[in-house]
Amino acid sequence: MSVPTLPSRVPLATKPLGVLGSLQAGRRNVLELIPEIATHAPILSGRTGKRWHMVMEPGALRQILRDKVENYPKSVVTKLILGPAIGESLFVAEGAHWQWQRRAAAPVFTHRNVAALAPVMTRAAERSAARLAAGLGRDVDVFAEMVAATFEVISDVTFSDGAGFDRAAVHRAIEGYIGQTAKVSFLDIVGAPAWVPRLNRMFAGAGIREMKRVADLAIDQRRLEGAHPVPDLLDLLLAGEDPSTGRKMTTAEMRDNLLTFIVAGHETTALTLAWALYLCAFDPDVQAAARAEAMAVLGDRAATVADVAQLPLTRQIVDEALRMYPPAAFLSRTAQAEDSLCGREVLKGDTVILPIYALHRHHGLWANPDAFDPSRFAGAQKIDRFAYLPFGDGPRICIGASFALQEAVIILATLLARFQFSRIEGKEPKPVMILTLRPEGGVWLKVEPAK
C-alpha cells in the first residue's frame, strides 16, 4: 500500500489572486480561502466588501482574546448563524447578559461535576466498542460512529432518560441545522450585509422550532420531578444561579443553553476522536504504543475517569489531533474601536479573523507543522499558550474543554485497547471547513481486533 508522507491537509490557496477569485465566486471551502502565506505571516489584511484581518501572531491573539476582550466581541455573523438555534445563550451573548449566564453555568463544569459525569462516557465507549465489534471486517466511517457515541454522551448528560425527550427528533433537527451551516461562505464570515436576509431565511426552519418545543417539555417535567440522585447537566443548571445577584435561568434560557451544549459539544468532540483515530491509522507505531498503554491500564474493561491520568500518550494524541484538525478552525470578531494589531491599523467595524487552522500549522511557531507528532505535547515542553487555541482563550474560553478532553481520552483509550485501525487505500479523509472543520464524506478506516 502506498503511504503518503503527511496526513491529509486542506489545500491552502497559493496565489493571492486565486483567493480573491474564489471569494467573488462565492460558495467555496472557507479553509481553502485561507492563503498558504497565513502559515508564515503574523497578520494578513484585505477588503472583501468589508475590511478584514487574519491574525496569526500569539501576542496579537492574546490582545484580542484576553487583554482587550471588550474591544473584540464575537462577530455579527457568528450571532446570525447561531442565534436562531440557541438564542441569546452563553455562546453568543455579550456583556452583562453573557456574564451572568457564564457565572450561573460555571459550577456545572467544575472538575468535580465533570468527573461525576464520567460513567456516562464510559458507557458510551462500551457501546461504541460493541457496535464496532459487531461490524468487524467491514470498512467503517469512524466519524459517523463517533458522532453516535458523543451524541449519546451529551444527550444523556443534558436530558438523561427524560420521559418526553425525543432524542432522535433532537438529533435530526441538530444534524439538519449543522447541514444548513454548510452553506455559510467566507463572504458571510466577513460580514457582507447583503447576505444577512439569506442567513435569516436559512435558519428559520421547522426543525429548530420542534427541537425547542421538545427541550422545553423536558425542562418543565424535570422541574416537577426534582433532581436525579446523580445530577445531570439539566439538574445542575436548574440549581445554578448568578452568585452575585441570585438570578436563575428561565425555561427558555435554560433550553437555549442546553441546546448550546449539544450543538457546541457533540460534533466537535466526535471530530476530535475521528481525526485522532485517522492519525493513529496513519502512524501504526504511535497506534501500537497507545494500544500498549491502554491495554496495560485497562485490561479488558472500558476506561473510567480514574484512568485518565494514567493515559498520557492517549491524551497527547488528542492534543495533537486538536492541533492538526481544530474543529473550530477559525473564530471571528468585530472590532468596536480603533486599535493596532502587529503594528497594523484596525478600524472600528473591521472583521478580525482568528484562523486557528493556520495558527496551528504556522511555520514560525511549530517545527514541521504538517507532521503528526504527539510528543510535542509530552512533558514539560513549552508551547506558547496563544499558539495553541483549540478551545479559544480568555474569558470566552470553551466552558466544556475539560468535559470534552475527558470524554475523548475515555473513548479513544477504550477503542485502541480493543481494535486495530488502518487506512484504506484511496480513501484519505478530505478536511473541509463548514461551520466546523469536517471530513467530507467521513473518515473511513478498516477495523480489526487488536493483536
Ligand code: HEM
Ligand atoms: C473538542 C471539543 C470542543 C471544541 C474544539 C470546542 C471549541 C470551542 C471554542 C474554540 C470556543 C470559543 C469560541 C470563540 O471564542 O469564538 C468554545 C466556546 C464554547 N463551548 Fe466549546 N468546544 C468543544 C466542546 C464543548 C463542549 C463539550 C461543550 C459543552 C458541553 C462546549 C460548550 C461551549 C460553550 C457554551 C462555549 C461558549 C462559552 C462562552 O462564550 O462563555 N464546548 N468552544
